[in-house]
Each structure stands twice: as C-alpha cells, then as structure tokens.
Amino acid sequence: MGIEDKIPQGVVLTTLEGVFGWMRQASLWPATFGLACCAIEMMTYGAPRFDAGRWGQEVFRASPRQADLMIISGRISQKMAPVLRQVYDQMPNPKWVLAMGVCASSGGMFNNYAIVQGGDHLVPVDVYVPGCPPRPDMLIDAMFKLKKDIVAKRPMAKNEIEAWEAAERAALVAPATHEMKGLLR
C-alpha cells in the first residue's frame, strides 16, 4: 500500500481511482500461461489475424512478477492447481483473473477425478468466458469488458477494503446456486 492510503475518502480518492483505472486499463500485461487447447486460441488472439496489438496488448509477460492479468486458458488438472496458485501469488497487486473457456470456468466436460472443477476453486476470477474453446473474438470481447467494467472501476485504499468487505458479506448471505428460485436464466 502506498501514499493513496493516506487520502481520506471522498471526491479526491474517487478522482484518483478514475485516473488510476484509466491508466491501468490501458496497460494490462497478461502472464504467459497456457494450460490446454484454449491457449491455442489465446495465441491466435495475440497473432496478426486477431491482433491484440491493435490496442497495444499483444505482449505476454514471461514472468508473473511483471504481469497483472492471468488468463486461465484451459482445464486445470489437480497436479497443475498448486502451480497455478503459485503463479497467481507471484503476480503483484493489483491483479485480475480471466477464466477462458468452460473448463477454466466450471470444469467443463471433465467432471472427473483429475480436473479441478473451475478456476474459482483456486483464485478469485473476474471474468468468465464461455466456449469450448472460445473464439479469439470472445476473448477480445471479454478483455474489453474486463478493461472497461472491472479494471477501470477498481476501488482504491479505503474504498477497496470496503468493497471487499461488502462482497464478503453479500456472499455469506447469498443462496447457493441450487437453492435459487424463479426464472432459471
């Protein structure tokens, strides 16, 4: 934590959040971390046809210490789970996680002994991308949603602590998925 912690909540902190968010969303650095077939689509996303370089994001950092976005691109095996968690822990804050494809989101077709049933068992996931595998278009779409809706609006300092606590309180009283009622949308 830095000097922003000294700033009292209010218009100054909110303005600072806006400036930081605007800068952060323009310089996301994904970690080079391919797990399975989705990683092939992720490479295509960075390659000339889909060209993440159009908005300056084609470089994947080879070290998690230089990255602030982890794209979980594929199924997570039980043996890979501690590795994934270590890569996440080595990334400096602030950091975000994008679960790419159904396997990273929920285990997908692999409901068996060998595969972790979704990346959110291991790390907090910000964006889930459906598809098996998702097309690079979908990854681009998810990346822009992440940039505009999550990275750019990330709270700071006291606001961040309050946001985490509010999310924790909401999660504790939220019904489990199988207890949900009403229109099943």
Add this chain to the structure above:
Amino acid sequence: MSDEQSDLTPAVPEPPKPVATRRGMWSSGTGDTSGYSRIVRAVDWPAASEPPFGSWYDDAYNRLLALVDDPFIKVVLDRGELTFFVPREKVVEVMQALRDDALLRFEFCASVSGVHYPDDAGSELHVVYHLQSMTHNRRLRVETACPDADPHVPSVVATYPAADWHERETWDMFGIIFDGHPHLTRILMPDDWVGHPQRKDYPLGGIPIEYKGTTVPPVDARRNYR
C-alpha cells in the same frame, strides 16, 4: 511354447477363452439401454501362432530362441504384427538380446504401456513394450503379465534408458512395480495421489454440479456405466 513354467509366471490363457463378455451398450448390470439385451460381445485374445510365420518373423523368432533359454509363453502373429509373450522373469534377458544381437538389433523402445484385464485371473496386469529396429526396419511387440496380487515386473531401464518415464507412467496409472527402476515415482498424478487411475475398477470420480434450482450428480452416479 514352454512345457514348464515357474510358479512366478502367470499363464497367459490360451484362446479361445474370452477375456470378458460384454452385454448392452451402456451397462454391465441390468439396465441395457438398447432395450433388447441383444448386444453381446466377447473379448477374445488373438490365437497363438505357430512357426513358420513367414517374412522376417521366423528369423527373429529363431534367433531369440537360440539366444535366450525358453523365452516364449506364446507368439502371436495378428494382422501382420508380431507379439512375443514373455514370462516376466525373462524380460530383462530378452530385451538385452533383442537390443544387442546383430541379427535382431531392436535399438529403439518406442513405448512401455500397461493393460488391465480384471477378468484374466492370475495375470490381471499386462505390460506391453513396443520395439523398433532402425537397422532392419522392423517393429516388434513384447508383452508380459503379472498378477494383481504381486504386481512386480523387472525394469528394462538398464537396457532402454528411454523406458524410464514410460515405466513411471505405467506405475502411476496401473500400479505395476518395476523392480530395478532408478526412481519409480509418479509422473502424471500428484505425488500424494492414492490409487492408480487407469485400472478398470478405479472410479471415474467427479462432483455433483449445481445448476439454478437443481443439482446434477456426476456421470458414474447417474447411470450404471461399464
């Protein structure tokens, strides 16, 4: 081939005894979802072959017979592919001869794999070696077996160093212990894993999946799959 086998060697059964009989598409129990109970399939061994085999097979067979004392349980020539069934205590000797002899010269061990035949009493676990001779452009399969109660097969790493990881994988997936392997540890599953997943009696696993308003049990709890 061999008129007497030692107690250590489990006999590979002679055909036409089927290894298993399977009924229905989905179930090994009562729930034949085809509705007719008519889908019956016997799993057979290919019949043992007798010399002469033709082509280079006779040369390899006779040469190995001359080099190793009583090496074969049986020889199978099926679809143009030669398989030597070898008692497990002869595996090291046979492999050494297959690699080093100038007339055989199988320099390359392409794979070591395991097979689990739970109905094959006395030799439930098989180990299959695929060999290739670059010199003579020949391919050969060597198969050996061990009982589930005593899952030990000698390691061939001293002869074929490339078999190192293959034997670790076979241990990991089938629980076959390769005696003499330099460091027989798990290679695919985590080190603290319990059980050997490729055995037929290993459960598929999985967890119940939550949907809005309902929960769907894992696959092998839904139906009686084989």
